[in-house]
Amino acid sequence: MSNTIKNYQKIDLIAVKSTYVVALLILIGLLIWGVSSAFHFMNYEETNDAQIKEYINPIVSRTGGYIEKIAFEDHQYVQQGDTLVVLETNESEVSLQEAKAALAEAEAQLMVLESNVNTANSNATVNQAQIGAAEAKLWQQQKEYERYKKLHEAEAVTQQQFEDVKTRLGVAKSNLEAVKNTFNTSQNRSNDASTQIAVAKAHIEKQKSVLDRIQLELNYAVILAPSDGYMGEKRLQAGQFVQKGQTLSFIVDQTQGKWVIANFEETQIANLREGQPVNIQVDAFPDEAFEGVIESLSPATGSQFSLMPPDNATGNFVKITQRFPVRIRLKKEQQDLSKLRAGMNVEVAIPKA
Known part of the structure:
Protein backbone atom coordinates (compact mmCIF):
# COMPACT_ATOMS: atom_id res chain seq x y z
CA MET A 1 0.00 0.00 0.00
CA SER A 2 2.79 2.38 0.87
CA ASN A 3 4.55 1.58 -2.43
CA THR A 4 1.44 2.46 -4.40
CA ILE A 5 1.18 5.78 -2.61
CA LYS A 6 4.79 6.52 -3.35
CA ASN A 7 4.27 5.72 -7.04
CA TYR A 8 1.30 8.09 -7.22
CA GLN A 9 3.34 10.80 -5.55
CA LYS A 10 6.12 10.35 -8.10
CA ILE A 11 3.61 10.56 -10.96
CA ASP A 12 2.11 13.74 -9.52
CA LEU A 13 5.55 15.26 -9.14
CA ILE A 14 6.41 14.46 -12.75
CA ALA A 15 3.10 15.92 -13.90
CA VAL A 16 3.71 19.09 -11.92
CA LYS A 17 7.21 19.45 -13.33
CA SER A 18 5.90 18.85 -16.87
CA THR A 19 3.23 21.50 -16.32
CA TYR A 20 5.86 23.94 -15.12
CA VAL A 21 8.02 23.20 -18.15
CA VAL A 22 5.12 23.64 -20.56
CA ALA A 23 4.04 26.82 -18.81
CA LEU A 24 7.58 28.11 -18.94
CA LEU A 25 7.84 27.34 -22.66
CA ILE A 26 4.52 29.08 -23.29
CA LEU A 27 5.67 32.06 -21.27
CA ILE A 28 8.91 32.23 -23.19
CA GLY A 29 7.01 31.94 -26.48
CA LEU A 30 4.63 34.73 -25.42
CA LEU A 31 7.54 36.90 -24.40
CA ILE A 32 9.26 36.31 -27.74
CA TRP A 33 6.01 37.01 -29.61
CA GLY A 34 5.35 40.10 -27.51
CA VAL A 35 8.84 41.48 -28.05
CA SER A 36 8.65 40.72 -31.75
CA SER A 37 5.20 42.29 -32.05
CA ALA A 38 6.28 45.34 -30.11
CA PHE A 39 9.38 45.73 -32.30
CA HIS A 40 7.26 45.29 -35.43
CA PHE A 41 4.64 47.74 -34.14
CA MET A 42 7.31 50.31 -33.33
CA ASN A 43 8.99 50.07 -36.73
CA TYR A 44 6.11 49.35 -39.15
CA GLU A 45 2.77 50.87 -40.06
CA GLU A 46 0.25 48.13 -40.82
CA THR A 47 -3.30 47.81 -42.06
CA ASN A 48 -5.52 44.98 -43.21
CA ASP A 49 -7.94 47.40 -44.91
CA ALA A 50 -6.35 46.91 -48.33
CA GLN A 51 -7.29 45.27 -51.63
CA ILE A 52 -5.78 44.41 -54.99
CA LYS A 53 -6.96 46.80 -57.73
CA GLU A 54 -7.09 46.59 -61.52
CA TYR A 55 -8.80 48.70 -64.16
CA ILE A 56 -12.22 47.23 -64.91
CA ASN A 57 -13.48 48.88 -68.10
CA PRO A 58 -17.08 48.77 -69.31
CA ILE A 59 -17.85 47.45 -72.79
CA VAL A 60 -20.31 50.02 -74.16
CA SER A 61 -22.38 49.86 -77.33
CA ARG A 62 -21.84 52.94 -79.51
CA THR A 63 -24.95 52.27 -81.56
CA GLY A 64 -28.32 50.60 -81.08
CA GLY A 65 -29.58 47.38 -82.62
CA TYR A 66 -30.39 43.72 -82.14
CA ILE A 67 -27.63 41.32 -81.15
CA GLU A 68 -26.73 38.92 -83.95
CA LYS A 69 -23.75 37.15 -82.37
CA ILE A 70 -21.97 36.96 -79.00
CA ALA A 71 -18.34 35.90 -79.36
CA PHE A 72 -17.18 35.59 -75.73
CA GLU A 73 -17.88 33.51 -72.65
CA ASP A 74 -17.77 34.22 -68.93
CA HIS A 75 -14.25 35.06 -67.69
CA GLN A 76 -12.72 34.41 -71.12
CA TYR A 77 -9.31 35.91 -71.87
CA VAL A 78 -9.44 38.17 -74.94
CA GLN A 79 -6.91 40.28 -76.77
CA GLN A 80 -7.27 43.84 -77.96
CA GLY A 81 -9.29 43.95 -81.18
CA ASP A 82 -11.04 40.60 -80.68
CA THR A 83 -14.71 40.60 -81.68
CA LEU A 84 -17.01 40.49 -78.67
CA VAL A 85 -20.50 41.28 -79.99
CA VAL A 86 -21.96 41.70 -83.49
CA LEU A 87 -25.18 43.65 -84.05
CA GLU A 88 -27.57 43.24 -86.97
CA THR A 89 -26.89 45.73 -89.79
CA ALA A 221 -22.08 47.20 -85.07
CA VAL A 222 -18.95 45.10 -84.48
CA ILE A 223 -17.93 45.65 -80.85
CA LEU A 224 -14.25 44.91 -80.21
CA ALA A 225 -12.21 44.34 -77.07
CA PRO A 226 -10.54 47.66 -76.10
CA SER A 227 -7.56 45.92 -74.46
CA ASP A 228 -6.13 42.58 -73.41
CA GLY A 229 -7.94 41.18 -70.40
CA TYR A 230 -10.49 38.87 -68.87
CA MET A 231 -14.18 39.30 -69.61
CA GLY A 232 -16.70 39.52 -66.80
CA GLU A 233 -20.06 37.82 -66.62
CA LYS A 234 -21.99 37.43 -69.87
CA ARG A 235 -25.53 38.72 -69.48
CA LEU A 236 -26.50 39.01 -73.15
CA GLN A 237 -28.58 36.85 -75.44
CA ALA A 238 -28.77 36.70 -79.23
CA GLY A 239 -31.73 38.73 -80.47
CA GLN A 240 -31.65 41.08 -77.50
CA PHE A 241 -32.03 44.78 -78.32
CA VAL A 242 -29.33 47.08 -76.99
CA GLN A 243 -29.41 50.86 -76.93
CA LYS A 244 -26.70 53.34 -77.78
CA GLY A 245 -24.49 53.86 -74.73
CA GLN A 246 -25.67 50.68 -72.98
CA THR A 247 -23.08 48.74 -70.96
CA LEU A 248 -22.88 45.20 -72.32
CA SER A 249 -20.19 43.71 -70.08
CA PHE A 250 -16.92 44.49 -68.32
CA ILE A 251 -13.29 43.63 -69.05
CA VAL A 252 -10.52 43.43 -66.47
CA ASP A 253 -7.68 45.26 -68.21
CA GLN A 254 -4.40 43.35 -68.12
CA THR A 255 -2.30 45.98 -69.90
CA GLN A 256 -2.19 48.68 -67.22
CA GLY A 257 -0.89 46.57 -64.35
CA LYS A 258 -2.11 45.86 -60.82
CA TRP A 259 -1.77 47.84 -57.64
CA VAL A 260 -2.91 47.90 -54.02
CA ILE A 261 -5.11 50.48 -52.35
CA ALA A 262 -4.43 50.46 -48.61
CA ASN A 263 -6.58 52.62 -46.33
CA PHE A 264 -4.40 53.85 -43.44
CA GLU A 265 -5.72 55.66 -40.40
CA GLU A 266 -4.96 59.36 -40.24
CA THR A 267 -2.69 58.74 -37.23
CA GLN A 268 -0.44 56.58 -39.44
CA ILE A 269 -0.03 58.95 -42.38
CA ALA A 270 2.76 60.98 -40.75
CA ASN A 271 5.14 58.05 -41.15
CA LEU A 272 4.41 57.37 -44.82
CA ARG A 273 6.25 58.79 -47.81
CA GLU A 274 6.18 58.19 -51.54
CA GLY A 275 8.81 55.67 -52.62
CA GLN A 276 8.78 53.69 -49.35
CA PRO A 277 9.04 49.90 -49.74
CA VAL A 278 5.98 47.88 -48.76
CA ASN A 279 5.60 44.27 -47.59
CA ILE A 280 2.39 42.71 -48.83
CA GLN A 281 0.68 39.54 -47.60
CA VAL A 282 -2.24 38.27 -49.70
CA ASP A 283 -4.94 36.39 -47.77
CA ALA A 284 -5.42 33.97 -50.67
CA PHE A 285 -1.71 33.04 -50.67
CA PRO A 286 -0.52 33.18 -47.04
CA ASP A 287 2.73 31.37 -47.79
CA GLU A 288 3.90 33.95 -50.35
CA ALA A 289 5.20 37.46 -49.80
CA PHE A 290 4.91 40.28 -52.31
CA GLU A 291 6.74 43.56 -52.51
CA GLY A 292 5.59 47.00 -53.51
CA VAL A 293 6.38 50.71 -53.37
CA ILE A 294 4.21 53.61 -52.23
CA GLU A 295 3.21 55.42 -55.41
CA SER A 296 1.00 58.18 -54.02
CA LEU A 297 -1.02 59.28 -51.01
CA SER A 298 -4.57 60.54 -51.39
CA PRO A 299 -4.97 64.33 -51.04
CA ALA A 300 -8.13 63.81 -48.96
CA THR A 301 -9.81 61.18 -46.81
CA GLY A 302 -11.96 58.55 -48.45
CA SER A 303 -15.13 60.05 -46.97
CA GLN A 304 -14.52 63.34 -48.78
CA PHE A 305 -14.82 61.56 -52.14
CA SER A 306 -18.16 59.98 -51.26
CA LEU A 307 -21.41 61.03 -52.91
CA MET A 308 -22.51 62.86 -49.75
CA PRO A 309 -19.45 63.97 -47.74
CA PRO A 310 -20.14 64.37 -43.99
CA ASP A 311 -20.95 67.88 -42.78
CA ASN A 312 -19.57 68.25 -39.28
CA ALA A 313 -21.25 71.63 -38.86
CA THR A 314 -24.75 70.13 -38.59
CA GLY A 315 -24.49 69.49 -34.85
CA ASN A 316 -24.37 65.69 -35.18
CA PHE A 317 -20.59 65.45 -35.02
CA VAL A 318 -19.08 62.23 -33.71
CA LYS A 319 -15.30 62.00 -33.92
CA ILE A 320 -14.28 59.00 -36.02
CA THR A 321 -10.75 58.17 -37.06
CA GLN A 322 -10.55 58.85 -40.78
CA ARG A 323 -8.65 56.78 -43.34
CA PHE A 324 -6.48 57.91 -46.25
CA PRO A 325 -6.20 55.73 -49.39
CA VAL A 326 -2.58 54.97 -50.29
CA ARG A 327 -1.74 53.65 -53.75
CA ILE A 328 0.97 50.97 -53.75
CA ARG A 329 2.62 49.81 -56.95
CA LEU A 330 3.37 46.11 -57.06
CA LYS A 331 6.89 45.29 -58.14
CA LYS A 332 6.94 43.09 -61.22
CA GLU A 333 10.51 41.93 -60.77
CA GLN A 334 10.78 38.28 -59.64
CA GLN A 335 7.10 38.17 -58.70
CA ASP A 336 4.29 36.22 -60.31
CA LEU A 337 1.41 38.69 -60.28
CA SER A 338 -0.80 36.71 -62.67
CA LYS A 339 -2.47 34.87 -59.78
CA LEU A 340 -3.57 38.10 -58.11
CA ARG A 341 -7.14 39.19 -58.81
CA ALA A 342 -8.89 42.51 -58.33
CA GLY A 343 -10.66 42.74 -54.98
CA MET A 344 -8.42 40.28 -53.07
CA ASN A 345 -7.84 41.27 -49.45
CA VAL A 346 -4.23 41.90 -48.45
CA GLU A 347 -2.30 43.06 -45.41
CA VAL A 348 0.44 45.62 -45.86
CA ALA A 349 3.34 46.61 -43.63
CA ILE A 350 5.43 49.71 -44.30
CA PRO A 351 8.66 50.58 -42.47
CA LYS A 352 8.24 53.90 -40.70
CA ALA A 353 10.04 56.80 -42.34
Whole structure:
Protein backbone atom coordinates (compact mmCIF):
# COMPACT_ATOMS: atom_id res chain seq x y z
CA MET A 1 0.00 0.00 0.00
CA SER A 2 2.79 2.38 0.87
CA ASN A 3 4.55 1.58 -2.43
CA THR A 4 1.44 2.46 -4.40
CA ILE A 5 1.18 5.78 -2.61
CA LYS A 6 4.79 6.52 -3.35
CA ASN A 7 4.27 5.72 -7.04
CA TYR A 8 1.30 8.09 -7.22
CA GLN A 9 3.34 10.80 -5.55
CA LYS A 10 6.12 10.35 -8.10
CA ILE A 11 3.61 10.56 -10.96
CA ASP A 12 2.11 13.74 -9.52
CA LEU A 13 5.55 15.26 -9.14
CA ILE A 14 6.41 14.46 -12.75
CA ALA A 15 3.10 15.92 -13.90
CA VAL A 16 3.71 19.09 -11.92
CA LYS A 17 7.21 19.45 -13.33
CA SER A 18 5.90 18.85 -16.87
CA THR A 19 3.23 21.50 -16.32
CA TYR A 20 5.86 23.94 -15.12
CA VAL A 21 8.02 23.20 -18.15
CA VAL A 22 5.12 23.64 -20.56
CA ALA A 23 4.04 26.82 -18.81
CA LEU A 24 7.58 28.11 -18.94
CA LEU A 25 7.84 27.34 -22.66
CA ILE A 26 4.52 29.08 -23.29
CA LEU A 27 5.67 32.06 -21.27
CA ILE A 28 8.91 32.23 -23.19
CA GLY A 29 7.01 31.94 -26.48
CA LEU A 30 4.63 34.73 -25.42
CA LEU A 31 7.54 36.90 -24.40
CA ILE A 32 9.26 36.31 -27.74
CA TRP A 33 6.01 37.01 -29.61
CA GLY A 34 5.35 40.10 -27.51
CA VAL A 35 8.84 41.48 -28.05
CA SER A 36 8.65 40.72 -31.75
CA SER A 37 5.20 42.29 -32.05
CA ALA A 38 6.28 45.34 -30.11
CA PHE A 39 9.38 45.73 -32.30
CA HIS A 40 7.26 45.29 -35.43
CA PHE A 41 4.64 47.74 -34.14
CA MET A 42 7.31 50.31 -33.33
CA ASN A 43 8.99 50.07 -36.73
CA TYR A 44 6.11 49.35 -39.15
CA GLU A 45 2.77 50.87 -40.06
CA GLU A 46 0.25 48.13 -40.82
CA THR A 47 -3.30 47.81 -42.06
CA ASN A 48 -5.52 44.98 -43.21
CA ASP A 49 -7.94 47.40 -44.91
CA ALA A 50 -6.35 46.91 -48.33
CA GLN A 51 -7.29 45.27 -51.63
CA ILE A 52 -5.78 44.41 -54.99
CA LYS A 53 -6.96 46.80 -57.73
CA GLU A 54 -7.09 46.59 -61.52
CA TYR A 55 -8.80 48.70 -64.16
CA ILE A 56 -12.22 47.23 -64.91
CA ASN A 57 -13.48 48.88 -68.10
CA PRO A 58 -17.08 48.77 -69.31
CA ILE A 59 -17.85 47.45 -72.79
CA VAL A 60 -20.31 50.02 -74.16
CA SER A 61 -22.38 49.86 -77.33
CA ARG A 62 -21.84 52.94 -79.51
CA THR A 63 -24.95 52.27 -81.56
CA GLY A 64 -28.32 50.60 -81.08
CA GLY A 65 -29.58 47.38 -82.62
CA TYR A 66 -30.39 43.72 -82.14
CA ILE A 67 -27.63 41.32 -81.15
CA GLU A 68 -26.73 38.92 -83.95
CA LYS A 69 -23.75 37.15 -82.37
CA ILE A 70 -21.97 36.96 -79.00
CA ALA A 71 -18.34 35.90 -79.36
CA PHE A 72 -17.18 35.59 -75.73
CA GLU A 73 -17.88 33.51 -72.65
CA ASP A 74 -17.77 34.22 -68.93
CA HIS A 75 -14.25 35.06 -67.69
CA GLN A 76 -12.72 34.41 -71.12
CA TYR A 77 -9.31 35.91 -71.87
CA VAL A 78 -9.44 38.17 -74.94
CA GLN A 79 -6.91 40.28 -76.77
CA GLN A 80 -7.27 43.84 -77.96
CA GLY A 81 -9.29 43.95 -81.18
CA ASP A 82 -11.04 40.60 -80.68
CA THR A 83 -14.71 40.60 -81.68
CA LEU A 84 -17.01 40.49 -78.67
CA VAL A 85 -20.50 41.28 -79.99
CA VAL A 86 -21.96 41.70 -83.49
CA LEU A 87 -25.18 43.65 -84.05
CA GLU A 88 -27.57 43.24 -86.97
CA THR A 89 -26.89 45.73 -89.79
CA ASN A 90 -29.76 45.17 -92.25
CA GLU A 91 -31.45 48.50 -91.55
CA SER A 92 -28.17 50.39 -91.58
CA GLU A 93 -27.19 48.84 -94.92
CA VAL A 94 -30.52 49.97 -96.45
CA SER A 95 -29.95 53.45 -95.03
CA LEU A 96 -26.45 53.36 -96.51
CA GLN A 97 -27.80 52.66 -100.00
CA GLU A 98 -30.34 55.48 -99.61
CA ALA A 99 -27.61 57.87 -98.51
CA LYS A 100 -25.42 56.90 -101.49
CA ALA A 101 -28.34 57.51 -103.87
CA ALA A 102 -29.09 60.88 -102.27
CA LEU A 103 -25.42 61.87 -102.59
CA ALA A 104 -25.35 60.86 -106.27
CA GLU A 105 -28.51 62.92 -106.89
CA ALA A 106 -27.01 65.96 -105.17
CA GLU A 107 -23.79 65.65 -107.21
CA ALA A 108 -25.82 65.40 -110.45
CA GLN A 109 -27.81 68.49 -109.46
CA LEU A 110 -24.53 70.32 -108.91
CA MET A 111 -23.38 69.39 -112.41
CA VAL A 112 -26.64 70.77 -113.87
CA LEU A 113 -26.22 74.03 -111.97
CA GLU A 114 -22.61 74.39 -113.09
CA SER A 115 -23.74 73.84 -116.69
CA ASN A 116 -26.40 76.54 -116.24
CA VAL A 117 -23.75 78.93 -114.95
CA ASN A 118 -21.54 78.27 -117.96
CA THR A 119 -24.48 78.84 -120.30
CA ALA A 120 -25.46 82.07 -118.55
CA ASN A 121 -21.86 83.30 -118.67
CA SER A 122 -21.65 82.52 -122.40
CA ASN A 123 -24.91 84.39 -123.04
CA ALA A 124 -23.64 87.32 -121.01
CA THR A 125 -20.45 87.42 -123.09
CA VAL A 126 -22.51 87.43 -126.31
CA ASN A 127 -24.79 90.15 -124.95
CA GLN A 128 -21.83 92.23 -123.92
CA ALA A 129 -20.54 92.08 -127.49
CA GLN A 130 -24.00 93.03 -128.73
CA ILE A 131 -23.96 96.04 -126.43
CA GLY A 132 -20.79 97.28 -128.13
CA ALA A 133 -22.38 96.89 -131.56
CA ALA A 134 -25.58 98.62 -130.42
CA GLU A 135 -23.62 101.51 -128.94
CA ALA A 136 -21.72 101.93 -132.24
CA LYS A 137 -25.01 101.84 -134.16
CA LEU A 138 -26.50 104.41 -131.78
CA TRP A 139 -23.47 106.68 -132.19
CA GLN A 140 -23.81 106.46 -135.98
CA GLN A 141 -27.53 107.24 -135.84
CA GLN A 142 -26.89 110.12 -133.46
CA LYS A 143 -24.41 111.71 -135.84
CA GLU A 144 -26.76 111.19 -138.80
CA TYR A 145 -29.60 112.75 -136.82
CA GLU A 146 -27.50 115.81 -136.02
CA ARG A 147 -26.62 116.28 -139.74
CA TYR A 148 -30.20 115.89 -140.88
CA LYS A 149 -31.36 118.28 -138.17
CA LYS A 150 -29.08 121.02 -139.52
CA LEU A 151 -30.17 120.24 -143.07
CA HIS A 152 -33.82 120.34 -141.99
CA GLU A 153 -33.32 123.70 -140.36
CA ALA A 154 -31.78 124.89 -143.62
CA GLU A 155 -34.73 123.34 -145.51
CA ALA A 156 -32.29 121.17 -147.46
CA VAL A 157 -34.19 117.94 -146.67
CA THR A 158 -37.83 117.15 -146.46
CA GLN A 159 -39.72 116.68 -143.21
CA GLN A 160 -40.26 113.01 -144.02
CA GLN A 161 -36.52 112.38 -144.44
CA PHE A 162 -35.79 114.09 -141.11
CA GLU A 163 -38.46 112.05 -139.34
CA ASP A 164 -37.07 108.80 -140.79
CA VAL A 165 -33.63 109.59 -139.40
CA LYS A 166 -35.16 110.53 -136.04
CA THR A 167 -37.07 107.24 -135.97
CA ARG A 168 -33.94 105.23 -136.71
CA LEU A 169 -32.23 107.03 -133.79
CA GLY A 170 -35.04 106.00 -131.44
CA VAL A 171 -34.83 102.41 -132.67
CA ALA A 172 -31.06 102.39 -132.03
CA LYS A 173 -31.62 103.66 -128.49
CA SER A 174 -34.27 100.98 -127.85
CA ASN A 175 -32.03 98.28 -129.26
CA LEU A 176 -29.22 99.36 -126.91
CA GLU A 177 -31.54 99.28 -123.89
CA ALA A 178 -32.88 95.88 -124.91
CA VAL A 179 -29.38 94.43 -125.28
CA LYS A 180 -28.38 95.89 -121.88
CA ASN A 181 -31.48 94.36 -120.26
CA THR A 182 -30.65 91.00 -121.81
CA PHE A 183 -27.08 91.28 -120.53
CA ASN A 184 -28.32 92.10 -117.02
CA THR A 185 -30.72 89.16 -117.17
CA SER A 186 -27.89 86.84 -118.17
CA GLN A 187 -25.76 88.14 -115.31
CA ASN A 188 -28.62 87.68 -112.83
CA ARG A 189 -29.13 84.13 -114.03
CA SER A 190 -25.42 83.46 -113.59
CA ASN A 191 -25.47 84.91 -110.06
CA ASP A 192 -28.58 82.92 -109.15
CA ALA A 193 -27.03 79.74 -110.48
CA SER A 194 -23.81 80.46 -108.55
CA THR A 195 -25.83 80.89 -105.35
CA GLN A 196 -27.63 77.63 -106.07
CA ILE A 197 -24.24 75.97 -106.59
CA ALA A 198 -23.21 77.03 -103.08
CA VAL A 199 -26.45 75.56 -101.72
CA ALA A 200 -25.92 72.38 -103.75
CA LYS A 201 -22.36 72.01 -102.44
CA ALA A 202 -23.60 72.43 -98.87
CA HIS A 203 -26.25 69.79 -99.56
CA ILE A 204 -23.57 67.44 -100.89
CA GLU A 205 -21.49 67.93 -97.73
CA LYS A 206 -24.59 67.20 -95.66
CA GLN A 207 -25.23 63.98 -97.61
CA LYS A 208 -21.58 63.00 -97.16
CA SER A 209 -21.88 63.49 -93.41
CA VAL A 210 -25.03 61.36 -93.38
CA LEU A 211 -23.15 58.70 -95.35
CA ASP A 212 -20.21 58.86 -92.92
CA ARG A 213 -22.54 58.58 -89.92
CA ILE A 214 -24.23 55.48 -91.33
CA GLN A 215 -20.82 54.00 -92.14
CA LEU A 216 -19.78 54.64 -88.54
CA GLU A 217 -22.91 52.87 -87.29
CA LEU A 218 -22.00 49.90 -89.46
CA ASN A 219 -18.50 49.90 -87.99
CA TYR A 220 -19.89 50.25 -84.47
CA ALA A 221 -22.08 47.20 -85.07
CA VAL A 222 -18.95 45.10 -84.48
CA ILE A 223 -17.93 45.65 -80.85
CA LEU A 224 -14.25 44.91 -80.21
CA ALA A 225 -12.21 44.34 -77.07
CA PRO A 226 -10.54 47.66 -76.10
CA SER A 227 -7.56 45.92 -74.46
CA ASP A 228 -6.13 42.58 -73.41
CA GLY A 229 -7.94 41.18 -70.40
CA TYR A 230 -10.49 38.87 -68.87
CA MET A 231 -14.18 39.30 -69.61
CA GLY A 232 -16.70 39.52 -66.80
CA GLU A 233 -20.06 37.82 -66.62
CA LYS A 234 -21.99 37.43 -69.87
CA ARG A 235 -25.53 38.72 -69.48
CA LEU A 236 -26.50 39.01 -73.15
CA GLN A 237 -28.58 36.85 -75.44
CA ALA A 238 -28.77 36.70 -79.23
CA GLY A 239 -31.73 38.73 -80.47
CA GLN A 240 -31.65 41.08 -77.50
CA PHE A 241 -32.03 44.78 -78.32
CA VAL A 242 -29.33 47.08 -76.99
CA GLN A 243 -29.41 50.86 -76.93
CA LYS A 244 -26.70 53.34 -77.78
CA GLY A 245 -24.49 53.86 -74.73
CA GLN A 246 -25.67 50.68 -72.98
CA THR A 247 -23.08 48.74 -70.96
CA LEU A 248 -22.88 45.20 -72.32
CA SER A 249 -20.19 43.71 -70.08
CA PHE A 250 -16.92 44.49 -68.32
CA ILE A 251 -13.29 43.63 -69.05
CA VAL A 252 -10.52 43.43 -66.47
CA ASP A 253 -7.68 45.26 -68.21
CA GLN A 254 -4.40 43.35 -68.12
CA THR A 255 -2.30 45.98 -69.90
CA GLN A 256 -2.19 48.68 -67.22
CA GLY A 257 -0.89 46.57 -64.35
CA LYS A 258 -2.11 45.86 -60.82
CA TRP A 259 -1.77 47.84 -57.64
CA VAL A 260 -2.91 47.90 -54.02
CA ILE A 261 -5.11 50.48 -52.35
CA ALA A 262 -4.43 50.46 -48.61
CA ASN A 263 -6.58 52.62 -46.33
CA PHE A 264 -4.40 53.85 -43.44
CA GLU A 265 -5.72 55.66 -40.40
CA GLU A 266 -4.96 59.36 -40.24
CA THR A 267 -2.69 58.74 -37.23
CA GLN A 268 -0.44 56.58 -39.44
CA ILE A 269 -0.03 58.95 -42.38
CA ALA A 270 2.76 60.98 -40.75
CA ASN A 271 5.14 58.05 -41.15
CA LEU A 272 4.41 57.37 -44.82
CA ARG A 273 6.25 58.79 -47.81
CA GLU A 274 6.18 58.19 -51.54
CA GLY A 275 8.81 55.67 -52.62
CA GLN A 276 8.78 53.69 -49.35
CA PRO A 277 9.04 49.90 -49.74
CA VAL A 278 5.98 47.88 -48.76
CA ASN A 279 5.60 44.27 -47.59
CA ILE A 280 2.39 42.71 -48.83
CA GLN A 281 0.68 39.54 -47.60
CA VAL A 282 -2.24 38.27 -49.70
CA ASP A 283 -4.94 36.39 -47.77
CA ALA A 284 -5.42 33.97 -50.67
CA PHE A 285 -1.71 33.04 -50.67
CA PRO A 286 -0.52 33.18 -47.04
CA ASP A 287 2.73 31.37 -47.79
CA GLU A 288 3.90 33.95 -50.35
CA ALA A 289 5.20 37.46 -49.80
CA PHE A 290 4.91 40.28 -52.31
CA GLU A 291 6.74 43.56 -52.51
CA GLY A 292 5.59 47.00 -53.51
CA VAL A 293 6.38 50.71 -53.37
CA ILE A 294 4.21 53.61 -52.23
CA GLU A 295 3.21 55.42 -55.41
CA SER A 296 1.00 58.18 -54.02
CA LEU A 297 -1.02 59.28 -51.01
CA SER A 298 -4.57 60.54 -51.39
CA PRO A 299 -4.97 64.33 -51.04
CA ALA A 300 -8.13 63.81 -48.96
CA THR A 301 -9.81 61.18 -46.81
CA GLY A 302 -11.96 58.55 -48.45
CA SER A 303 -15.13 60.05 -46.97
CA GLN A 304 -14.52 63.34 -48.78
CA PHE A 305 -14.82 61.56 -52.14
CA SER A 306 -18.16 59.98 -51.26
CA LEU A 307 -21.41 61.03 -52.91
CA MET A 308 -22.51 62.86 -49.75
CA PRO A 309 -19.45 63.97 -47.74
CA PRO A 310 -20.14 64.37 -43.99
CA ASP A 311 -20.95 67.88 -42.78
CA ASN A 312 -19.57 68.25 -39.28
CA ALA A 313 -21.25 71.63 -38.86
CA THR A 314 -24.75 70.13 -38.59
CA GLY A 315 -24.49 69.49 -34.85
CA ASN A 316 -24.37 65.69 -35.18
CA PHE A 317 -20.59 65.45 -35.02
CA VAL A 318 -19.08 62.23 -33.71
CA LYS A 319 -15.30 62.00 -33.92
CA ILE A 320 -14.28 59.00 -36.02
CA THR A 321 -10.75 58.17 -37.06
CA GLN A 322 -10.55 58.85 -40.78
CA ARG A 323 -8.65 56.78 -43.34
CA PHE A 324 -6.48 57.91 -46.25
CA PRO A 325 -6.20 55.73 -49.39
CA VAL A 326 -2.58 54.97 -50.29
CA ARG A 327 -1.74 53.65 -53.75
CA ILE A 328 0.97 50.97 -53.75
CA ARG A 329 2.62 49.81 -56.95
CA LEU A 330 3.37 46.11 -57.06
CA LYS A 331 6.89 45.29 -58.14
CA LYS A 332 6.94 43.09 -61.22
CA GLU A 333 10.51 41.93 -60.77
CA GLN A 334 10.78 38.28 -59.64
CA GLN A 335 7.10 38.17 -58.70
CA ASP A 336 4.29 36.22 -60.31
CA LEU A 337 1.41 38.69 -60.28
CA SER A 338 -0.80 36.71 -62.67
CA LYS A 339 -2.47 34.87 -59.78
CA LEU A 340 -3.57 38.10 -58.11
CA ARG A 341 -7.14 39.19 -58.81
CA ALA A 342 -8.89 42.51 -58.33
CA GLY A 343 -10.66 42.74 -54.98
CA MET A 344 -8.42 40.28 -53.07
CA ASN A 345 -7.84 41.27 -49.45
CA VAL A 346 -4.23 41.90 -48.45
CA GLU A 347 -2.30 43.06 -45.41
CA VAL A 348 0.44 45.62 -45.86
CA ALA A 349 3.34 46.61 -43.63
CA ILE A 350 5.43 49.71 -44.30
CA PRO A 351 8.66 50.58 -42.47
CA LYS A 352 8.24 53.90 -40.70
CA ALA A 353 10.04 56.80 -42.34
